[in-house]
Amino acid sequence: MQLRCPYCSEMGGLNGTHSHMVATHHDLLRTETDSESGKMHYVVPCPLCGLSYRHRVKPRNRNPRFLSEFRKEIALVAFDQMLYHVVHEHPDAVGVKVDELRSE
Ligand SMILES: [Zn+2]
Numbered sequence: 001m002q003l004r005c006p007y008c009s010e011m012g013g014l015n016g017t018h019s020h021m022v023a024t025h026h027d028l029l030r031t032e033t034d035s036e037s038g039k040m041h042y043v044v045p046c047p048l049c050g051l052s053y054r055h056r057v058k059p060r061n062r063n064p065r066f067l068s069e070f071r072k073e074i075a076l077v078a079f080d081q082m083l084y085h086v087v088h089e090h091p092d093a094v095g096v097k098v099d100e101l102r103s104e
């Protein structure tokens, strides 16, 4: 299955596009820590519907540098979620046919 990167229209397979998004668009990933609760989140924007995909990050320990030290790992997870989102919510926009999805 081939699809277009939702951020810059580069074509690739699922894994290729995932690596491409992590490598090229990782600066779109935002991370934030709630100053009161200490809860951490990552936020990644969908360029197609404007939705910001916000998800809780649960570090195993209370490392205040967790978000910067594990940025690469967080990016892998965040863009995996975004890829899933665009393929299922915006298949036309990324060049995926719905019957390709069913056979996947
Ligand atoms: Zn791209």
Ligand SMILES: [Zn+2]
Pocket: 046, 047, 048, 049, 050, 051, 085, 086, 089, 090
């Ligand atoms: Zn979207």
